[in-house]
Structures are given as structure tokens and as C-alpha cells.
Amino acid sequence: MLVAIPLFPRVTALDAVGPYEVLQRIPSIDVTFVGDRRGEVRTENGMLGVACDATFDEIDAPDVVVVPGGVGTRKLIHDETISGWLRAVHPRTIFTTSVCTGALLLAGAGLLDGLTATTHWRAADLLNELGARYVPDRVVEHLPERIITAAGVSSGIDMALRLTELLVDRVAAQAAQLIIEYDPQPPFGAGSLAKADEATVARATEYLQARQ
Amino acid sequence: MLVAIPLFPRVTALDAVGPYEVLQRIPSIDVTFVGDRRGEVRTENGMLGVACDATFDEIDAPDVVVVPGGVGTRKLIHDETISGWLRAVHPRTIFTTSVCTGALLLAGAGLLDGLTATTHWRAADLLNELGARYVPDRVVEHLPERIITAAGVSSGIDMALRLTELLVDRVAAQAAQLIIEYDPQPPFGAGSLAKADEATVARATEYLQARQ
Numbered sequence: 001m002l003v004a005i006p007l008f009p010r011v012t013a014l015d016a017v018g019p020y021e022v023l024q025r026i027p028s029i030d031v032t033f034v035g036d037r038r039g040e041v042r043t044e045n046g047m048l049g050v051a052c053d054a055t056f057d058e059i060d061a062p063d064v065v066v067v068p069g070g071v072g073t074r075k076l077i078h079d080e081t082i083s084g085w086l087r088a089v090h091p092r093t094i095f096t097t098s099v100c101t102g103a104l105l106l107a108g109a110g111l112l113d114g115l116t117a118t119t120h121w122r123a124a125d126l127l128n129e130l131g132a133r134y135v136p137d138r139v140v141e142h143l144p145e146r147i148i149t150a151a152g153v154s155s156g157i158d159m160a161l162r163l164t165e166l167l168v169d170r171v172a173a174q175a176a177q178l179i180i181e182y183d184p185q186p187p188f189g190a191g192s193l194a195k196a197d198e199a200t201v202a203r204a205t206e207y208l209q210a211r212q
Numbered sequence: 213m214l215v216a217i218p219l220f221p222r223v224t225a226l227d228a229v230g231p232y233e234v235l236q237r238i239p240s241i242d243v244t245f246v247g248d249r250r251g252e253v254r255t256e257n258g259m260l261g262v263a264c265d266a267t268f269d270e271i272d273a274p275d276v277v278v279v280p281g282g283v284g285t286r287k288l289i290h291d292e293t294i295s296g297w298l299r300a301v302h303p304r305t306i307f308t309t310s311v312c313t314g315a316l317l318l319a320g321a322g323l324l325d326g327l328t329a330t331t332h333w334r335a336a337d338l339l340n341e342l343g344a345r346y347v348p349d350r351v352v353e354h355l356p357e358r359i360i361t362a363a364g365v366s367s368g369i370d371m372a373l374r375l376t377e378l379l380v381d382r383v384a385a386q387a388a389q390l391i392i393e394y395d396p397q398p399p400f401g402a403g404s405l406a407k408a409d410e411a412t413v414a415r416a417t418e419y420l421q422a423r424q
Contacts, residue, residue, distance in 0.1 A: 014226075014233035014392060017260070021226035021365065024259055027422040031259045040252070040263060047236055047243045048229070051252060051261030100393075120393060138397045152393025153233065157366065162399045174402035175415035180226060181312075181332060181364025183403030184396035185350045187374045190386035191395030203387035210239040 001167065003031045004062035004089075006082060006105075007052050010072030013043045014153050015099040016050070019066045022160035025176040026168055034059045036081050044070050045211050056085040064167065065093055068156070069100030069120060071212055077108035077130065086111060090146075095163060097148040099156035107132045111147060116140055120152035121193045122208065136194070154191075157182060213379065215243045216274035216301075218294060218317075219264050222284030225255045226365050227311040228262070231278045234372035237388040238380055246271045248293050256282050257423050268297040275306050276379065280368070281313030281332060283424055289320035289342065298323060302358075307375060309360040311368035319344045323359060328352055332364035333405045334420065348406070366403075369394060 003023050005016050016033070024031050035041060035052030042049055065086070076082050086109040090096045098106050103119040106112050107130035117132040117140050124134040139159045141148045143166075150159035161182070164173035190196040196204070215235050217228050228245070236243050247253060247264030254261055277298070288294050298321040302308045310318050315331040318324050319342035329344040329352050336346040351371045353360045355378075362371035373394070376385035402408040408416070 012233070013229045017225045017229040020260060021224070024257055025419055025423070027419060033260060040261075045236060048232060048245060049252075049263030049265070051263075053259075053261065138395065152391070154369065154392045154394040154396070158397050158399060165399065170400070171411050171415050172419075174400045174408065174412040175419055177398060177400055177402045178405070178408045178412055178416045179364070179420060180366045181350075181403060182366040182396075182398055183350065183407065184366070184394075184398065185370050186389060186394055186396065187370060187377065188382070188386045188389055190389045191393060193390070195395065196386065196390045199383050200386040200390055203383050204390045207237055207239060207384075207387055208391060211237070 001029045001063045003029055003064040003066060004034050004059045005031060005066045005068065007033050007035045007041050007050055008072050008076060009041050010044050010070050011041065011068050012070035012100060012153055013048050013050065015068030015070060015102060015156055018154060018156035019099060019160035021180055022157060022164060022176045025179045026164060026172055028168070032059060056081060060089065061092055062089055063094050064163070065089060065096045067098040067102035067105050069098070069102040069104070073101045073104045077104050083109040093146060094167065095146050095148055097150070097159060097163065099150045099159065100152050103127055103132065103149045104130060106147070106149070115142055115145065115147060117149040118151045119149065213241045213275045215241055215276040215278060216246050216271045217243060217278045217280065219245050219247050219253050219262055220284045220288060221253050222256050222282050223253065223280050224282035224312060224365055225260050225262065227280030227282060227314060227368055230366060230368035231311060231372035233392055234369060234376060234388045237391045238376060238384055240380070244271060268293060272301065273304055274301055276375070277301060277305055277308045279310040279314035279317050281311060281316070285313045285316045289316050295321040305358060306379065307358050307360055309362070309371060309375065311362045311371065312364050315339055315344065315361045316342060318359070318361070327354055327357065327359060329361040330363045331361065
């Protein structure tokens with residue numbers, strides 16, 4: 001089974017690496033990172049280089065697609081290379097999925113038209129403008145349409161565990177959870193817009209602006 | 213403030229990328245990935261290439277060190293390049309930390325002698341043999357010794373949030389948590405050895421052997 005994860009300049013690393021780390025634990029799954037050309041792209045602020053090992057042309061029938069987000073998505077919403085690829089491969093995938101603002105690329109390709117979907121909390125309005133109906137859930141799945149979207153960044157880990165259950169079985173998903181020791185104990189409870197206090201939201205906004 | 217994250221062949225990507233994704237959200241923090249030479253290394257099973265942007269020689273005074281784990285650590289426990297670097301930089305760091313089997317490298321460098329520490333559940337005995345005292349906690353901190361260790365893979369996210377609180381302040385850490393939307397909702401409760409059932413442990417062991 002082949003999972004394709006597109007990478008692009010200014011991708012958010014954890015959006016891609018969270019699901020990768022879950023899915024690659026399953027011996028029957030291979031993960032390939034795909035881009036408009038082979039070679040390194042730099043994440044969000046340029047501090048990490050990650051490698052695209054195949055071009056979109058080369059991966060024309062992935063079983064699963066996981067589209068990560070990041071500041072770089074804004075330039076790609078109507079980019080014909082990635083939109084065209086998503087539209088071309090989606091009819092034959094088992095699942096087409098996104099993490100964070102990766103949902104904007106699914107929406108840009110028309111795959112979320114009229115569907116409920118989730119994304120990073122800062123991109124909710126933009127997702128709606130692109131034809132989806134934003135809901136603030138952590139993972140939103142449409143099994144008949146074979147579309148799953150996850151909220152911001154770290155939610156890709158939760159999504160990938162559910163995806164593993166759907167692709168293989170529940171014990172496989174639990175085994176992946178145990179291997180990556182995903183027994184979260186966040187030291188604070190500020191992980192969603194609903195739970196964060198005003199000072200935290202203000203600081204988050206300041207940090208996001210400083211690094212955009 | 214400079215955070216150095218060593219990379220090496222067969223590193224576990226999420227061990228490095230989880231803490232990176234938290235820490236790089238803080239505008240006063242820069243993260244550099246360091247290796248024995250510049251250029252790409254491949255993760256655990258070879259499916260992802262990540263870039264070392266500096267050599268150990270070039271980064272001789274990092275403020276914080278985060279050592280990730282992975283199958284590749286086994287060959288590096290007594291490797292003089294990384295052990296020597298850890299021993300050389302530790303006296304001047306604010307914190308020297310590890311995720312998963314990165315603790316084996318701290319122990320190999322003698323930095324965990326007699327201290328309680330945590331690591332991936334599969335490496336507990338080996339950590340003890342190297343002079344540390346394994347405890348199954350998710351994050352173990354020794355503030356006077358400036359050493360923090362985290363358990364398997366995903367625990368680096370929890371550790372990095374705590375580290376951000378120590379390095380900056382609590383609102384900064386909460387802002388990072390909100391930015392990466394770390395409001396975990398794992399679909400199963402199999403994330404630790406104490407919580408996983410027998411079938412899950414058996415499958416995890418099978419998967420780990422298949423991909424080693």
C-alpha cells in the first residue's frame with residue numbers, strides 16, 4: 001500500500017511527519033514524499049530541509065494521500081500542478097486526507113465542495129470561502145466520499161491512527177500508537193481555541209505574525 | 213537562543229520534528245539540525261530524507277540540545293564524535309535533553325550517570341546498563357543538572373512544551389501548544405506499555421522486528 005505525502009516550500013514539518021511516523025510503522029505500508037520536482041524543500045521558516053523523493057508525475061496511483069499544511073499552502077490553492085494531481089489521483093485512492101491547512105489544497109482542487117471539513121483554527125474562514133463547511137472538530141471523516149481532514153498540525157497523529165484502523169485493523173492502529181508511545185500528557189490545556197485563554201491567543205497571534 | 217538537534221542515519225523523524233515544531237514557533241528561538249557532515253540523512257526505514265545544516269564542529273555552543281532517538285542510536289552509543297560533542301557542549305547549555313532512545317546517547321556520553329531518566333519502553337534495560345535509572349514517566353526532568361529526558365517518540369512534544377515554559381514563560385508554551393493545536397484526542401488508549409493489551413504489544417513487537 002502506497003501513501004503519498006506532498007511536500008512544498010514552507011510546509012509545516014509536523015503536519016507531514018506526524019502521519020508518516022504512524023503509517024510507516026505498518027510493514028505493509030510504504031510512504032513516499034512527493035513534490036513538483038525531486039530534492040529538498042525547506043519548511044515554514046527555512047530551518048529544516050526535507051526531501052521529495054518523487055515527482056507528482058511519477059506517483060499517479062497512490063492508495064492514500066495525506067496533504068500537509070503550512071504557510072506555503074496559500075500560494076498553491078489554485079496551483080494547477082498540485083490541484084490537477086489531487087483531482088487526477090483522488091478517484092482511485094482508498095482515502096484522500098489532509099492535515100491543518102492542507103485542507104485548503106483539497107478545497108482548492110474542489111474535493112471538499114459542500115462537505116464539512118476541519119483545518120487549522122486560523123484558516124476556518126478561508127476554508128469556507130473555498131466551498132467547504134468548516135467545523136472545529138479534530139478529525140472529520142466522510143467515508144463514502146473517502147475524504148478525511150484533520151485540524152491543526154498535531155492532529156495529524158490522531159487522524160493517522162484512525163486511518164490505520166480503517167486501512168488495516170484496530171490492533172494495527174493500537175500497535176502504531178504503542179510504538180510511537182502516543183500517551184499524550186500535555187503540561188497545559190491550551191491546545192484549542194475553545195480552551196486557550198485570551199493571553200495565550202494574543203501571544204499565539206503575535207508569534208504567527210512574527211514568523212510569517 | 214539556539215537549539216541544536218543532532219540527526220544521524222536511521223533517526224526517528226518525529227523524535228526530532230515534534231520538539232522542533234514546538235520550539236521554532238517562538239520567535240526568539242532558532243533551531244539548527246546538526247550532523248557529522250552536512251547534507252541529507254535518511255530516517256529509520258529510509259523513507260524520509262532530512263537535512264543536516266551544520267556539523268558538530270560548527271555548533272560548539274548551543275543553548276539547548278535535543279537528541280532524538282531511532283534504530284540508528286545503537287551504533288552511536290560509544291561513537292566519539294557525538295559523545296564527545298555532547299560532553300563538550302553540555303557544561304554550557306541551558307538544557308540538554310533527549311527524546312526516545314536519544315537517552316541512550318546521553319547515557320553513552322556519561323551525562324545520565326546515576327540519574328533517573330526515561331526512554332522508549334523497549335530500551336529500558338539498555339538505558340539501565342548504561343548507568344541511568346529508567347523510570348516509565350513521560351518526561352523526567354533534573355533542573356539542577358539541566359537534563360530532561362522524554363519517553364518514546366511522541367513524548368518529545370510534551371517535553372518541548374515544558375522546555376518552552378522553562379526557557380521563556382508559560383504563556384509562550386501555551387501559545388506554541390495552541391499554534392500546533394495540541395489538544396490530543398487519540399482514538400485508542402494503547403499509548404503506553406501499561407495501557408496496551410496483549411494483542412497490541414504482540415503486534416507492536418512484530419512490527420518493530422519487521423522494520424529493524
